[in-house]
Amino acid sequence: MRWIVFDYGEVISKRTAALPDLAEVLGTDPIAFEDSYWAHREAYDRGLADQEYWSLVAGSSVDERVSTQLTKIDTTGWMGIEQSTLDLIADIKAAGLGLALLSNAPSAFGRLVEVEAWTKQFAHLLFSGDLGVAKPDPEIWAALLDRLGAQPSDCVFFDDRQVNIDGATAAGLHGRLWRSAEQARGDLSALGWL
Numbered sequence: 001m002r003w004i005v006f007d008y009g010e011v012i013s014k015r016t017a018a019l020p021d022l023a024e025v026l027g028t029d030p031i032a033f034e035d036s037y038w039a040h041r042e043a044y045d046r047g048l049a050d051q052e053y054w055s056l057v058a059g060s061s062v063d064e065r066v067s068t069q070l071t072k073i074d075t076t077g078w079m080g081i082e083q084s085t086l087d088l089i090a091d092i093k094a095a096g097l098g099l100a101l102l103s104n105a106p107s108a109f110g111r112l113v114e115v116e117a118w119t120k121q122f123a124h125l126l127f128s129g130d131l132g133v134a135k136p137d138p139e140i141w142a143a144l145l146d147r148l149g150a151q152p153s154d155c156v157f158f159d160d161r162q163v164n165i166d167g168a169t170a171a172g173l174h175g176r177l178w179r180s181a182e183q184a185r186g187d188l189s190a191l192g193w194l
Contacts, residue, residue, distance in 0.1 A: 001098050002193060003148050007135075007159040008103035008113065009078060011178045012085050018077025022070055026058050033057070045104040045128045053106070075112045084181035086118055091185075093121045095194055100124040102144055102157070104134045104164075124148060135159070136167025145171075156191065158184055 006012055023033035036057045044053040051067040062070070092099060099122045103110075110127035119125060124147050128134035131143055145152060152172025159165055160178040168175035176187045188194035 001150065001154065003098040003100055003150050003155045004092050004188070004193075005100045005102050005144065005155055005157040005173070006085075006089070007157075007161075007164065007178065008101060008105060010160045011158055012081060012089075012101075012118075013078050014080035014082055016074070016077035017080075018073050021073050021077070025066065025070055025073065026062075028058070042104075042134065044106050046134050047107065047129050047132045050106065050108055071108050075109045078109065079112070079116075081118065082181065088181040088185055089118070089121055092188070092194065097193065098123050098148065098150075100126065100144070100148060102126045102135065102140070104128045135161075135164040136170075138167070138171060141168060141171035141173065156188065156193065158187075 019034050019037060020030045022037070023030040026033065036059070040053055040056040043056070050071045051062065051064060054062045054067045054070045089099060101119070101122050101124070103126070105127045107127060107129035110125070110130055113119060114125055126144060126147060128140065131140060133139040133143065141152070145155070148155070153174070156174040156176060157165070157168040158176050158178045159168070162177060165175035165177050174191065176184065178184060185194065
């Protein structure tokens with residue numbers, strides 16, 4: 001079976017607009033907040049607990065109530081979906097290809113995404129926070145292929161970050177940098193897969 005594997009953030013989803021709201025909760029400058037948000041995100045995506053992450057972002061300990069509030073705002077901010085990507089996903093499913101999601105995302109976010117209606121089209125949903133490894137680590141591609149029961153050459157992987165595409169390609173997958181659903185459709189057509 002051939003598999004199309006999608007990243008989530010800024011591929012299926014739109015970029016979050018929640019960062020100013022998160023900064024406001026912490027009473028911090030939005031620009032400084034954004035720098036801190038991204039500086040600690042990799043650890044969060046690799047399984048760091050919510051409260052530990054938000055404490056790092058804040059630069060001081062936050063209590064469970066504030067952590068829960070920040071987590072809710074953050075996860076909700078990433079839930080805006082690109083309709084053109086959903087249309088492509090529907091076409092891929094109709095063509096009989098397998099669909100999987102591989103996202104660098106905290107476990108809390110994974111639980112929220114799993115119940116979205118569009119995920120029913122996916123045979124597998126993998127989140128780095130659950131796996132304890134993240135893209136572009138070699139271990140994550142091994143975990144993906146094991147879950148799919150697939151060979152690397154049977155998989156096309158779409159991501160908006162070149163470093164992750166490089167990791168996928170090094171693992172033998174067909175890595176394709178995401179620019180738009182239209183470009184991805186062209187990539188799959190060029191491979192003769194769609």
